[in-house]
Ligand code: SAM
């Protein structure tokens with residue numbers, strides 16, 4: 152069996168059943184997979200870690216995803232939207248801490264006040280930082296026109312997880328109504344790619360009803376779409392959501408963590424030059440989760456810049472790591488944590504996806520010829 156895995160690890164492309172085999176490894180074979188992924192990352196991207204200072208802009212959401220604490224019908228949450236000044240203070244903090252990029256994330260809304268506000272904030276962040284701060288948005292599904300406006304305002308990366316590439320599973324974790332549409336989610340990914348964003352997507356790992364085959368197909372989906380970045384993390388059941396009733400069906404914390412590491416490692420082999428986030432959810436279920444994900448192949452971390460008073464209310468899942476840490480504490484802690492696993496944080500840089508940058512250059516060369 153060991154030789155099979157060794158042989159498999161020498162390949163560059165994998166079919167679904169080979170990915171399932173890699174996602175099923177344990178013990179010594181899992182170590183071989185993780186070692187190969189680290190070797191691949193170091194070869195293509197070095198030991199650099201990029202930062203995205205996370206601004207949890209608002210927890211108001213029009214959706215009712217069955218897994219998320221911010222879902223519209225969860226009345227236990229006090230809803231907030233940060234003021235413009237609070238956002239600008241986060242930017243000042245990002246600059247003080249030498250973070251080259253921020254990610255503005257929030258519940259999904261499509262009303263005019265919201266779409267105008269995001270456009271204004273993006274422009275203002277660019278103006279105030281004299282273009283030095285890179286901006287990632289993660290504000291859900293929008294029309295092509297809205298994505299374009301935000302892109303033209305200066306956002307150049309967008310993160311929209313598909314949550315799962317399996318339509319049947321999608322409807323087990325979302326309500327079946329006109330607001331939640333698998334087809335629309337997929338179309339949004341295509342629109343983001345077409346608009347010119349460095350497009351990121353991803354899935355949750357360890358969902359009830361999810362199989363290893365589903366996860367293998369998620370990896371093939373990322374590859375097929377040729378996305379620039381991926382954020383994957385363990386599913387963490389939230390007591391105020393409908394999926395809580397299935398908590399006994401989900402794998403243990405250890406199993407979810409180990410499957411997350413294997414997903415990251417296999418994807419690093421499949422797409423060596425993309426950006427991959429080590430999600431905060433990793434650290435929530437395992438004290439060393441973020442470091443383990445970086446050693447398995449991730450190269451992006453999202454330290455929280457949000458004001459203390461809002462953090463408890465951005466409760467996607469319970470017991471989120473670092474909720475009580477100040478941004479300054481996060482800064483020191485992350486720097487030390489990355490050093491302990493022989494990685495180095497690149498400050499003052501946008502940290503764009505190498506895969507994206509190379510593809511863009513190739514396309515430009517082809518057009519010129
Ligand atoms: N509203 C936007 C969206 O859905 O794309 C962005 C914010 S949403 C809170 C960001 C991500 O949180 C989702 O894409 C989902 O994968 C993740 N998430 C939500 N609930 C979760 C849970 N219970 N456990 C782990 N991740 C969760």
Ligand code: SF4
Pocket residue numbers: 212213214215216219220221222223257258259291
């Ligand atoms: Fe809203 Fe995003 Fe949570 Fe779904 S995952 S309920 S869209 S914040």
